[in-house]
Amino acid sequence: xxxxxxxxxxxxxxxxxxxxxxxxxxxxxxxxxxxxxxxxxxxxxxxxxxxxxxxxxxxxxxxxxxxxxxxxxxxxxxxxxxxxxxxxxxxxxxxxxxxxxxxxxxxxxxxxxxxxxxxxxxxxxxxxxxxxxxxxxxxxxxxxxxxxxxxxxxxxxxxxxxxxxxxxxxxxxxxxxxxxxxxxxxxxxxxxxxxxxxxxxxxxxxxxxxxxxxxxxxxxxxxxxxxxxxxxxxxxxxxxxxxxxxxxxxxxxxxxxxxxxxxxxxxxxxxxxxxxxxxxxxxxxxxxxxxxxxxxxxxxxxxxxxxxxxxxxxxxxxxxxxxxxxxxxxxxxxxxxxxxxxxxxxxxxxxx
Numbered sequence: 001x002x003x004x005x006x007x008x009x010x011x012x013x014x015x016x017x018x019x020x021x022x023x024x025x026x027x028x029x030x031x032x033x034x035x036x037x038x039x040x041x042x043x044x045x046x047x048x049x050x051x052x053x054x055x056x057x058x059x060x061x062x063x064x065x066x067x068x069x070x071x072x073x074x075x076x077x078x079x080x081x082x083x084x085x086x087x088x089x090x091x092x093x094x095x096x097x098x099x100x101x102x103x104x105x106x107x108x109x110x111x112x113x114x115x116x117x118x119x120x121x122x123x124x125x126x127x128x129x130x131x132x133x134x135x136x137x138x139x140x141x142x143x144x145x146x147x148x149x150x151x152x153x154x155x156x157x158x159x160x161x162x163x164x165x166x167x168x169x170x171x172x173x174x175x176x177x178x179x180x181x182x183x184x185x186x187x188x189x190x191x192x193x194x195x196x197x198x199x200x201x202x203x204x205x206x207x208x209x210x211x212x213x214x215x216x217x218x219x220x221x222x223x224x225x226x227x228x229x230x231x232x233x234x235x236x237x238x239x240x241x242x243x244x245x246x247x248x249x250x251x252x253x254x255x256x257x258x259x260x261x262x263x264x265x266x267x268x269x270x271x272x273x274x275x276x277x278x279x280x281x282x283x284x285x286x287x288x289x290x291x292x293x294x295x296x297x298x299x300x301x302x303x304x305x306x307x308x309x310x311x312x313x314x315x316x317x318x319x320x321x322x323x324x325x326x327x328x329x330x331x332x333x334x335x336x337x338x339x340x341x342x343x344x345x346x347x348x349x350x351x352x
Contacts, residue, residue: 037200077108
């Protein structure tokens, strides 16, 4: 075999999980927007260097730009070998890609193959991968989705987590989007990924599922925070069988107090988010809620938010958006401890 081995995307996908490393040779900014699942970033040009070489190419000429680029690329690849791969054995088989599978990944693949490693290079680069993800997500997914529905605080996200630990197939869109799907759903320590990265994560999750087994998913809106759920996936979810989860209001309040401690322990942050509800509820009600938060009346505030904001919004939308909800399988939990959720998960797995 002659290396580097240049592979088409259709050759790479069946063995994507078998490479010893997937190396993204693009700049850090490009990598941050999206990348192949599991890829590490080992740029042959960093963001500043890429701008410098590109500017020289336009303003001075191709030859001078290529000379500078070659020197920078050689230094960067040498650094990566010294700091990342010096201990790798002869059998180490990485996949390398850049934007289109051209100069950047080609330079790295050439040098690593000269070392003696059986290097593979993705022909068409990230661009070909992105086109594949787009095409796949435009198709209606052929899965038997079981949509877990329920008012805010009924434990839908917790149930998905427990179902996954019990071996069920779970598509947790809120986890992939780093957002809990409401005005208070942002995670303060974790920014949302880009739209492209969100879509790649969905594709990467779905590709591992067995179509013969059900896939559990939560009844999401078209957007999770700032991210759009792919239209074909959303259409399929909204036409799928539903599971209606129920908790007592007292347990819902307790669950929300646990899950949203970053707000219930920080009145200022909570009040900043409550302000976004002003167009729906008016200044007077929002000021009253903000005063309750400032006074530490969090339990009463959470219950009032459920009664006056979340529950009415849910009831207005669920029947309209999920057409099989009226025939939903019922699941009532008597408590919010782990054993209760495990028992509920086992019940769902047994009957679906």
